[in-house]
Amino acid sequence: MVKEKQSVLIIEDEEVNIRVLGQILSREFNIDVATCGRDALVRAEQDEMPDLILLDVTMPDIDGYELCRQLSDNEKTRHIPIILITSEDQEKQEAYGLSLGAVDYIVKPFSVPVLVARVRTHLQLKRQRDMLSDLSVHDSLTGLYNRRKFDGYIEAEWRRACRNQTSLALVMLDVDLFKAYNDHYGHMAGDRCLQRIADCLLANIQRSGDLLARYGGEEFVAVLPELDRHDATVLAQKLCDAVAALTVPHAASTVADHVTLSGGVAAMVPDIDMPSSQLIEAADSALYAAKKAGRDCVQVYVG
């Protein structure tokens, strides 16, 4: 999600510099401060990550260049632009800092308007990058995550479940007789129906590690870490019930007088040599079984 007000992490150990930078920048941005390298590494990785880091090269514990290298090498923090602040006005030092991953380099004593202008420019670029990356993982019709996000997420969760030897569950949901819905009510009404279903499913998936995505046209998928087969089945039924309770009329359905879903559930504790596609195929075959069993029901894969 792209933030309204962006945030800047100032990594600086001198009180007077913190005060000056804080005063200048807090008019436009949220400010966080770290006074040593170790604290900076923790703050850069927290849930509410900074959008930009102003890093003083001279720090008491970890050298600023080393800190810059660590932040740029870390998968979680590498996308945060870093501006180095230093009193060393040497071309070699500047080139070194930039080669470590910093996006800019400011020499003390600095001009306030120049510093603010550079911070603004890098934050604007960061905002544009965030918007692009947000668009690339969301489905434009429903606002849910898209297939690309799902593919990456299930892979990561599969590896985590394998490492921790915990269960990973997958629920696949497909709108029943949706071709007939489109044929009867028109494609635009079909789109609105999919949006209502998406909102409803999202409202009923609450745990922070869960991921709901639009898997294909009228198919949705939920990745549910640390859920076993039983609990995933309970959730899948709850999702189907919630959509049925919307009572969206479906006059062309042979199953009910309103829109219904079929669901397929699979859950596994992965082995090191099992691909994540095994879980997807299992949920898909359970969904196929639900369709064969007459639709408007949930079936579970029992391997």
Ligand SMILES: Nc1nc2c(ncn2[C@@H]2O[C@H](COP(=O)(O)OP(=O)(O)OP(=O)(O)O)[C@@H](O)[C@H]2O)c(=O)[nH]1
């Ligand atoms: N309105 C709309 N329709 C879509 C969208 N994506 C896929 N569809 C339609 O969803 C329908 C799916 O049809 P089928 O795969 O035959 O399945 P079904 O009619 O739902 O039948 P069952 O799955 O067997 O219950 C197709 O007619 C697609 O055109 C979309 O974004 N908007």
